[in-house]
Amino acid sequence: MDVANETPFPYENLVVDIPDYPEPGVVFKDITPLIADERGFSACVDAMTQHFLGKGVTKVVGSEARGFLIGTPVAYRLGAGFVPARKPGKLPREVYTQSYALEYGTDELQIHKDALSPDDRVIIVDDLVATAGTALATAKLVEQSGAKILGFSFILELAFLNPREAIGKEYSQEVYSLIKVD
Numbered sequence: 001m002d003v004a005n006e007t008p009f010p011y012e013n014l015v016v017d018i019p020d021y022p023e024p025g026v027v028f029k030d031i032t033p034l035i036a037d038e039r040g041f042s043a044c045v046d047a048m049t050q051h052f053l054g055k056g057v058t059k060v061v062g063s064e065a066r067g068f069l070i071g072t073p074v075a076y077r078l079g080a081g082f083v084p085a086r087k088p089g090k091l092p093r094e095v096y097t098q099s100y101a102l103e104y105g106t107d108e109l110q111i112h113k114d115a116l117s118p119d120d121r122v123i124i125v126d127d128l129v130a131t132a133g134t135a136l137a138t139a140k141l142v143e144q145s146g147a148k149i150l151g152f153s154f155i156l157e158l159a160f161l162n163p164r165e166a167i168g169k170e171y172s173q174e175v176y177s178l179i180k181v182d
């Protein structure tokens, strides 16, 4: 399940470190310069997609909010649909709900119950994986709908927080990341 970028991603410098944000000791990885750069954004979407081309992906699931920014072009590129996993109270119809742990406290994500069917083959996409709490909550929502998870794809992986270990405890599917931060 271990899949990382085989070739260096030439736009790594467009992910900018913001020290001590949102709190002291945290380095925030700002992807907005990368997605604002026309060549960088397109190279990023192509690279994240390349790995799953031809694998029969029918739906991409991305979590609010940055997962929408990267998940929708990935879905378009794969010829798949996009399903948003949203914060509570945002989706208007019947939903599945999944709680997940944050560093302090808990949060929830929801998807529409009829957004996925057991015939769907899904990848879970986000800009960044840190503890993997968000990705695992999203995966649980996909499972509740009976759809099959083919893998996970991220721009950035904070490897020092061991997200692959966390995902690997529950899923054997491929985890792809474009940039690894040790």
Ligand SMILES: O=P(O)(O)OC[C@H]1O[C@H](OP(=O)(O)OP(=O)(O)O)[C@H](O)[C@@H]1O
Binding pocket: 063, 064, 065, 066, 067, 126, 127, 128, 129, 130, 131, 132, 133, 134, 135, 163
């Ligand atoms: O692996 P984790 O520890 O769960 O962290 C990763 C998540 O954190 C960020 O989202 P955030 O919750 O900050 O929301 P945002 O997309 O609205 O900025 C990021 O976009 C991932 O979804």
Ligand SMILES: Nc1ncnc2[nH]cnc12
Binding pocket: 026, 027, 028, 029, 030, 128, 130
């Ligand atoms: N260090 C970080 N930078 C940007 N987004 C994040 N989400 C969780 N941890 C993050």
